[in-house]
Amino acid sequence: MAxxxxxxxxxxxxxxxxxxxxxxxxxxxxxxxxxQANVPLSAVSVMVTPLTPNTASLMPxxxxxxxxxxxxxxxxxxxxxxxxxxxxxxxxxxxxWRNQVWVDGPVKEGIxxxxxxxKGSGDPKLVLERLQxxxxxVMAKGIREVKxxxxxxxxxxDLPAKNPASFDDEPLRPYNVAPQGLLLNFNAMLFKFxxxxxxxxxxxxxxxxxxxxxxxxxxPLSGGPCQDWRxxxxxxxxxxxxxxxxGTYPKxxxxxxxxxxxxxxQSFGLRMVQAMWRQAGGQLKGQVRHxxxxxxxxxxxxxSSLPLTDIVADINxxxxxxxxxxxxxxxxSQQNRGSFEASRQTVLKWWSQNxxxxxxxxxxxxxxxxxxxxxxxxxxxALLHLAAQSPYANAMQNSLAIAGIDGTMARLKDxxxxxxxxxxxxxxxxxxxxxxxxxGYVDGLSGQRYVFVVIVNHPNANAVRPxxxxxxxxxxxxxxxx
Numbered sequence: 001m002a003x004x005x006x007x008x009x010x011x012x013x014x015x016x017x018x019x020x021x022x023x024x025x026x027x028x029x030x031x032x033x034x035x036q037a038n039v040p041l042s043a044v045s046v047m048v049t050p051l052t053p054n055t056a057s058l059m060p061x062x063x064x065x066x067x068x069x070x071x072x073x074x075x076x077x078x079x080x081x082x083x084x085x086x087x088x089x090x091x092x093x094x095x096x097w098r099n100q101v102w103v104d105g106p107v108k109e110g111i112x113x114x115x116x117x118x119k120g121s122g123d124p125k126l127v128l129e130r131l132q133x134x135x136x137x138v139m140a141k142g143i144r145e146v147k148x149x150x151x152x153x154x155x156x157x158d159l160p161a162k163n164p165a166s167f168d169d170e171p172l173r174p175y176n177v178a179p180q181g182l183l184l185n186f187n188a189m190l191f192k193f194x195x196x197x198x199x200x201x202x203x204x205x206x207x208x209x210x211x212x213x214x215x216x217x218x219x220p221l222s223g224g225p226c227q228d229w230r231x232x233x234x235x236x237x238x239x240x241x242x243x244x245x246x247g248t249y250p251k252x253x254x255x256x257x258x259x260x261x262x263x264x265x266q267s268f269g270l271r272m273v274q275a276m277w278r279q280a281g282g283q284l285k286g287q288v289r290h291x292x293x294x295x296x297x298x299x300x301x302x303x304s305s306l307p308l309t310d311i312v313a314d315i316n317x318x319x320x321x322x323x324x325x326x327x328x329x330x331x332x333s334q335q336n337r338g339s340f341e342a343s344r345q346t347v348l349k350w351w352s353q354n355x356x357x358x359x360x361x362x363x364x365x366x367x368x369x370x371x372x373x374x375x376x377x378x379x380x381x382a383l384l385h386l387a388a389q390s391p392y393a394n395a396m397q398n399s400l401a402i403a404g405i406d407g408t409m410a411r412l413k414d415x416x417x418x419x420x421x422x423x424x425x426x427x428x429x430x431x432x433x434x435x436x437x438x439x440g441y442v443d444g445l446s447g448q449r450y451v452f453v454v455i456v457n458h459p460n461a462n463a464v465r466p467x468x469x470x471x472x473x474x475x476x477x478x479x480x481x482x
Contacts, residue, residue, distance in 0.1 A: 033467035043458035047377040076430030079368035088392035097123040097305035102297040115148035120182025124326035149286035154181030179325040202249040209275035215243035222248035240264040316399040317407030328366030400426035421472040436461040444478035
């Protein structure tokens with residue numbers, strides 16, 4: 001509360017005309033907020049630079065503010081700016097993934113005398129509705145019954161085995177879902193809880209449908225405030241074929257949704273396709289299994305993914321980790337099987353060609369969900385300058401969260417309902433244990449647009465949001481042009 005009141009006081013006293021500080025000195029209210037968060041300025045990296053039309057040479061104008069801008073730091077999800085910029089540049093904003101369905105036998109009177117193959121393309125957003133359409137299209141072309149098996153082929157990516165608990169021991173968090181060549185519905189279930197006061201229970205709905213998986217249709221209601229409702233449910237997701245809720249659901253919570261990564265990732269797609277094939281009216285003599293599409297097969301149907309511009313918007317606005325990794329891997333799968341190492345080399349080559357003289361980033365999986373990835377404020381600033389001058393400028397800027405309005409930046413309005421930065425900044429946020437970051441474009445009251453980057457690596461990083469808010473406010477309240 002003290003930080004909130006201090007920030008409100010600063011906002012009330014601030015005027016559009018302010019004196020610019022020395023570029024190596026943080027504005028006093030910003031420095032004070034970092035001090036109140038117990039974060040030393042040695043752990044803070046900042047660069048605020050005017051965006052001007054003459055930056056095609058990658059020599060941005062003199063920064064308005066710069067502090068430790070060359071310090072190599074973990075930028076968390078701000079790393080997604082590198083992946084999405086490279087993706088838009090190398091693949092093009094209109095790029096689409098091609099989802100294919102193959103057969104290896106004749107089709108007579110709606111019956112496939114053989115196997116049906118779903119060949120993955122690395123599509124980052126093959127979700128419930130789009131898989132449903134794909135299945136309907138397959139059936140509309142004449143296949144209603146499969147005498148053999150339905151085979152899921154994710155071989156477009158060459159991926160190492162991954163323990164979903166390896167990053168932070170939270171294997172059921174959707175952000176820990178691993179990429180797949182044929183990724184369906186982000187490998188996650190979504191539970192919806194709706195209170196029914198008359199019956200004294202909350203109804204439970206879940207999607208997508210999964211074969212041979214059971215969950216209760218309701219859970220008892222409880223009184224009291226809506227606090228820690230997930231804990232109160234006493235959920236048990238440990239069994240692949242059965243989800244349990246052994247507690248109660250607070251009536252005061254109203255309707256809530258809970259996304260959960262499926263406990264057995266390798267069987268999720270199998271269960272989803274089996275359930276949805278039968279739900280669509282299809283018959284299957286064999287089983288749904290993983291396998292490879294034969295070279296002598298016949299292409300039965302092909303469907304495009306959403307365009308890359310839409311994918312990038314989801315990745316940046318909502319910081320979707322698995323979608324970022326799908327895109328990252330797709331950068332190398334255009335030539336051979338996609339792999340993390342090949343994609344790292346692809347992005348580094350692109351970087352060396354387009355950002356000469358800038359510090360080379362340390363890449364891991366391209367999503368920022370990593371303790372290894374590194375960059376610095378100056379390099380990220382140069383990246384944003386490059387993007388603003390590129391053919392994909394609109395796609396990149398439209399993918400960023402609008403401060404106080406949407407995506408990961410919507411909560412600014414809750415923290416500071418009268419903030420002058422609301423609607424004036426397009427940003428990508430990042431957050432990990434000991435890491436907080438923010439980068440993008442900020443429009444000053446003068447009409448000048450700025451490239452804005454701030455990164456904190458410190459155990460108290462989770463307390464720096466008030467400092468970030470003040471830095472945004474200071475950037476917006478720039479001097480009027482003469």
